[in-house]
Amino acid sequence: GQNIDQPTEMTATEGAIVQINCTYQTSGFNGLFWYQQHAGEAPTFLSYNVLDGLEEKGRFSSFLSRSKGYSYLLLKELQMKDSASYLCAVLNAGNNRKLIWGLGTSLAVNP
Amino acid sequence: DTGVSQDPRHKITKRGQNVTFRCDPISEHNRLYWYRQTLGQGPEFLTYFQNEAQLEKSRLLSDRFSAERPKGSFSTLEIQRTEQGDSAMYLCASSGQGIHEQYFGPGTRLTVT
Numbered sequence: 001g002q003n004i005d006q007p008t009e010m011t012a013t014e015g016a017i018v019q020i021n022c023t024y025q026t027s028g029f030n031g032l033f034w035y036q037q038h039a040g041e042a043p044t045f046l047s048y049n050v051l052d053g054l055e056e057k058g059r060f061s062s063f064l065s066r067s068k069g070y071s072y073l074l075l076k077e078l079q080m081k082d083s084a085s086y087l088c089a090v091l092n093a094g095n096n097r098k099l100i101w102g103l104g105t106s107l108a109v110n111p
Numbered sequence: 112d113t114g115v116s117q118d119p120r121h122k123i124t125k126r127g128q129n130v131t132f133r134c135d136p137i138s139e140h141n142r143l144y145w146y147r148q149t150l151g152q153g154p155e156f157l158t159y160f161q162n163e164a165q166l167e168k169s170r171l172l173s174d175r176f177s178a179e180r181p182k183g184s185f186s187t188l189e190i191q192r193t194e195q196g197d198s199a200m201y202l203c204a205s206s207g208q209g210i211h212e213q214y215f216g217p218g219t220r221l222t223v224t
Contacts, residue, residue, distance in 0.1 A: 031211055042202055042215035043154065050211075087153055091211060098144075098167065099213060101153030
């Protein structure tokens with residue numbers, strides 16, 4: 001079977017750092033994505049990891065460990081506008097390039 | 112290029128009616144995806160096109176759903192005899208050759224009354 005797990009909800013304070021974890025078990029793996037989705041809007045691409053290690057992009061960083069089936073998204077210097085759902089998705093192996101999605105982590109940033 | 116566009120943004124229909132949605136991908140992208148998303152859930156894969164060929168269709172998709180991409184550019188998703196359970200956000204995404212990430216359109220929110 002294919003399964004992606006991430007926490008349902010998290011809260012954090014403005015200016016702080018938060019780490020959102022994602023574990024996955026999939027039949028194939030061709031990379032892992034993080035997307036941000038504000039309420040009522042479409043998902044927006046944040047990061048893509050296919051090799052082990054940390055990818056940093058401004059205030060956001062994403063880490064991948066393929067051997068552990070684990071990734072995290074790190075958000076630094078949190079701002080109120082970071083309140084959103086964060087979706088972890090695994091790119092399936094093969095030709096269809098299908099994304100397998102987690103249910104998302106709803107992050108609330110409080111002042 | 113302004114990204115992926117979808118039309119309409121909102122659709123309210125009565126149960127039993129047919130609806131059709133349109134997606135215009137980023138112009139140089141050859142792959143196009145349709146997803147459905149309900150509140151509190153991640154996107155659910157519906158179908159995938161590479162150019163004009165429909166390469167995969169979710170087994171969750173009933174025969175009431177059909178999608179086309181006749182010229183390998185825009186795509187349409189039709190739902191026949193809509194049911195209340197079809198109420199959801201319908202998302203379209205596209206990606207290009209050698210590009211891993213999928214770029215999403217704003218979605219069409221369908222409400223079946």
